[in-house]
Amino acid sequence: MQLSRYIIKRILLAVVSIFAIVTITFFLMNLMPGDPFMSEKATEESRQKLIEKYGLDQPIYIQYEKYLKNLAKGDMGTSYVLQKGREVRTIIFESFSVSMKLGIRALILAVIAGITLGCIAGLTKDRLPDGLVRIFSSIGISMPSYVVAAILMIVLAVSWNILPLNYNKPGGWIMPMLTLATYPTCYLTRLTRASILEVMNQDYLRTERAKGMSEFVVVFIHALKNSLIPVITYLGPLTASILTGGFVAESVFSVPGLGRYFVSSISGRDYTMIMGITIFYSTLIVLMNLICDILYKIVDPRISFE
Amino acid sequence: MENKQKEEILLEIKDLSISFFNKSGEVQAVRGISYTLNRGEVLGIVGESGSGKSVSSHGILRLTPSSGKVKSGEILFKGKDILKMSKQELMDLRGNRIAMIFQDPMTSLDPLFTVGYQLNEALKKHTDLTRKQREKRMIELLEMVGINQPERRIKQYPYEFSGGMRQRVMIAMALSCDPELLIADEPTTALDVTIQAQIIDLLKELKDKLGMAIIFITHDLGVVSDICDKIIVMYAGRIVEEGKSRQIFYERRHPYTEGLLASVPDIDSDVNEKLRPIRGNPPDMSCLKPGCAFAPRCESAMSVCVREEPPQIEIDDTHCAACWKLVRDALAGTKA
Numbered sequence: 001m002q003l004s005r006y007i008i009k010r011i012l013l014a015v016v017s018i019f020a021i022v023t024i025t026f027f028l029m030n031l032m033p034g035d036p037f038m039s040e041k042a043t044e045e046s047r048q049k050l051i052e053k054y055g056l057d058q059p060i061y062i063q064y065e066k067y068l069k070n071l072a073k074g075d076m077g078t079s080y081v082l083q084k085g086r087e088v089r090t091i092i093f094e095s096f097s098v099s100m101k102l103g104i105r106a107l108i109l110a111v112i113a114g115i116t117l118g119c120i121a122g123l124t125k126d127r128l129p130d131g132l133v134r135i136f137s138s139i140g141i142s143m144p145s146y147v148v149a150a151i152l153m154i155v156l157a158v159s160w161n162i163l164p165l166n167y168n169k170p171g172g173w174i175m176p177m178l179t180l181a182t183y184p185t186c187y188l189t190r191l192t193r194a195s196i197l198e199v200m201n202q203d204y205l206r207t208e209r210a211k212g213m214s215e216f217v218v219v220f221i222h223a224l225k226n227s228l229i230p231v232i233t234y235l236g237p238l239t240a241s242i243l244t245g246g247f248v249a250e251s252v253f254s255v256p257g258l259g260r261y262f263v264s265s266i267s268g269r270d271y272t273m274i275m276g277i278t279i280f281y282s283t284l285i286v287l288m289n290l291i292c293d294i295l296y297k298i299v300d301p302r303i304s305f306e
Numbered sequence: 307m308e309n310k311q312k313e314e315i316l317l318e319i320k321d322l323s324i325s326f327f328n329k330s331g332e333v334q335a336v337r338g339i340s341y342t343l344n345r346g347e348v349l350g351i352v353g354e355s356g357s358g359k360s361v362s363s364h365g366i367l368r369l370t371p372s373s374g375k376v377k378s379g380e381i382l383f384k385g386k387d388i389l390k391m392s393k394q395e396l397m398d399l400r401g402n403r404i405a406m407i408f409q410d411p412m413t414s415l416d417p418l419f420t421v422g423y424q425l426n427e428a429l430k431k432h433t434d435l436t437r438k439q440r441e442k443r444m445i446e447l448l449e450m451v452g453i454n455q456p457e458r459r460i461k462q463y464p465y466e467f468s469g470g471m472r473q474r475v476m477i478a479m480a481l482s483c484d485p486e487l488l489i490a491d492e493p494t495t496a497l498d499v500t501i502q503a504q505i506i507d508l509l510k511e512l513k514d515k516l517g518m519a520i521i522f523i524t525h526d527l528g529v530v531s532d533i534c535d536k537i538i539v540m541y542a543g544r545i546v547e548e549g550k551s552r553q554i555f556y557e558r559r560h561p562y563t564e565g566l567l568a569s570v571p572d573i574d575s576d577v578n579e580k581l582r583p584i585r586g587n588p589p590d591m592s593c594l595k596p597g598c599a600f601a602p603r604c605e606s607a608m609s610v611c612v613r614e615e616p617p618q619i620e621i622d623d624t625h626c627a628a629c630w631k632l633v634r635d636a637l638a639g640t641k642a
Binding site for chain 2: 213222
């Protein structure tokens with residue numbers, strides 16, 4: 001009962017925040033100089049015609065009203081520039097399914113590797129494994145993803161020649177996945193390590209030992225569960241950003257995913273695409289955060305939905 | 307006769323020393339303490355913060371934090387040295403034959419598991435009871451420690467319990483496998499005064515009912531007065547006085563015990579009367595000077611006190627204290 005009420009409340013709140021995002025993005029976008037057809041090799045006259053055709057000559061509030069009306073019907077319009085004439089919905093759907101396939105793999109890798117490495121480091125504090133993990137995670141967290149991508153390409157594809165550069169060849173997804181997973185893996189490693197270190201000093205672990213529980217139970221049931229709480233908080237935004245695809249990873253490895261449209265839609269002034277991607281991305285974040293909060297409640301009984 | 311006495315001894319600690327090692331060097335938390343505890347006996351260990359009372363008793367179950375090390379000594383439980391036990395033997399002992407309750411009930415239970423789950427863990431490990439029997443036992447235990455509606459309460463999480471109730475849960479957990487020895491490490495320090503009294507009464511009642519031996523650690527002499535058979539007073543990692551409860555309260559010989567008792571405010575005293583603290587601070591355990599550790603704070607300190615550590619002087623069979631004053635008095639007695 002309580003859970004369903006909570007979810008309804010959160011969805012209503014989400015609608016409000018998405019509406020705010022739509023509004024702000026819409027007006028900011030129109031403040032940018034230029035228009036979708038500035039790069040067309042057309043005469044000034046035909047450019048004007050295009051602008052009139054898409055209704056871009058009308059006052060901004062009328063355009064906004066129209067957009068909202070269409071959006072309410074689930075119509076996001078068609079792309080002006082990037083894939084001229086195709087429905088924004090279809091483009092997002094198609095490219096997201098590619099990003100998602102890659103993203104889920106990267107996410108699973110990051111979560112498993114991050115938590116495992118974090119545990120190893122936390123449990124061997126100030127000893128060799130901890131040192132190695134900390135060096136690795138510090139490098140990974142401070143290296144921009146285009147550097148990671150470049151290193152992977154040089155080592156795995158060029159020097160050792162074990163993985164293809166082309167995304168469409170078998171195994172082509174491995175390098176973009178590794179690029180996508182590097183930062184979150186390292187971040188999760190550090191987060192888990194810090195969390196484990198804090199939890200290992202807690203009194204309740206001493207109680208467990210005093211009851212005669214084995215170190216295995218103490219560490220992997222009691223300490224681990226407690227230390228995963230901050231990790232879960234980070235999982236929401238992480239999932240959303242990984243699923244929508246890294247711009248760099250997708251550009252470098254020419255993955256036909258959603259990530260590369262992020263920037264190109266803006267530089268191309270593809271208004272409908274900018275709006276479509278923004279709405280899609282914010283919905284995804286809101287949804288992931290909601291799932292995380294529910295997960296949070298399942299793990300930690302002290303959290304209430306009030 | 308002698309054989310029978312030997313059988314009665316449950317725990318015997320011989321010359322136990324525990325030190326912590328950090329960047330600034332060695333901190334000698336416990337410096338060679340010895341005592342014995344008989345079956346069913348209640349021993350109080352009193353002393354101020356840092357006197358080594360908690361460290362020495364955590365040492366019994368080898369729960370000393372990883373920075374600490376047992377330097378020497380033996381901890382014989384029913385004749386077997388706990389310090390030489392394998393991990394498996396130790397796990398079978400903990401929570402089963404020797405159980406422990408801790409100072410802060412608010413942080414001593416895992417917040418993410420139900421009280422029932424945490425009670426069940428020890429029962430599952432140490433007994434052969436079936437799931438149904440364990441559930442019955444858990445309800446019995448909670449009833450025994452005075453928790454209402456135990457059937458409902460075992461499904462609840464620690465945050466749904468108050469401090470006093472959590473300490474009751476801790477006690478129920480400790481008693482679940484009928485231990486022969488219960489170590490209570492300042493079980494009432496973190497609780498309200500009224501709740502303190504309730505917990506002490508509960509421990510007393512359970513002791514009479516179940517007959518286990520208890521080591522009761524506290525810095526509050528008032529708390530131990532009516533529950534303990536025997537009291538050990540610790541200062542700077544050593545035992546300064548040991549005796550029957552009555553002897554410590556009425557025939558105390560060590561100046562530190564004297565100061566400790568004098569500093570307990572008396573309800574009958576004049577409201578304008580000032581508290582009588584022991585002057586000065588406990589010594590820095592990382593750089594102990596020779597001589598009696600209490601000498602710098604002692605009102606009757608002599609020159610020998612700062613030079614040499616006082617020996618344990620036996621006053622009678624059950625009462626002894628470590629103080630040069632006693633040596634002087636004894637010598638004066640023989641001269642006269």
